[in-house]
Amino acid sequence: MSDDRETVLQVVDAVGKWDVMLAGIKGEEVIIVSKKECPSEIRLGERKVRIRRFDPEEYLRLVCENESLFRDYKMVYFVKVYMRKILDLLASLEVYRLSKDFSASE
Template structure:
């Protein structure tokens, strides 16, 4: 029985990886960040996966609002290093901003 990483990498073999910025898996759902259109579903070794697709800039905007749902819940096995750095920088900036707002609330 292939593990999640193998399933994800087999699914990516069906696409041009040049256009994939980030790929993660959770149960029967694949998170794919790509600048090209992708199908809504894909079959890998008899298992059907739903594809949650985002454009790179769209994902950066959404991950700030829904970090837990769109980033932390997925096992990310494939990413472009510079894009992952942008995601982590964006999340760090958002966290510092939240902490600053919390601090302003407690220390008027």
């Protein structure tokens, strides 16, 4: 876990932490949500890490369609306001699904 955290923080520093809204890791892949373009791979010592970058608005839209894009990653770095947006979005999607299930069962 600590190694994953260090990896993400090193990648965030390399791409410019002031531009990153959210960063997480799954295996050898780091997800970066940022308006700024970044490389698709970074070498950290002997380790090569793939980077999957998303624009912040595009990422919100994609999370609506596929929550695993958020849930499958261990989120290590985030801007509080942006994380709040994502969590509010996921909560509203869950409420919508529950109300839909409730309506269908009546």
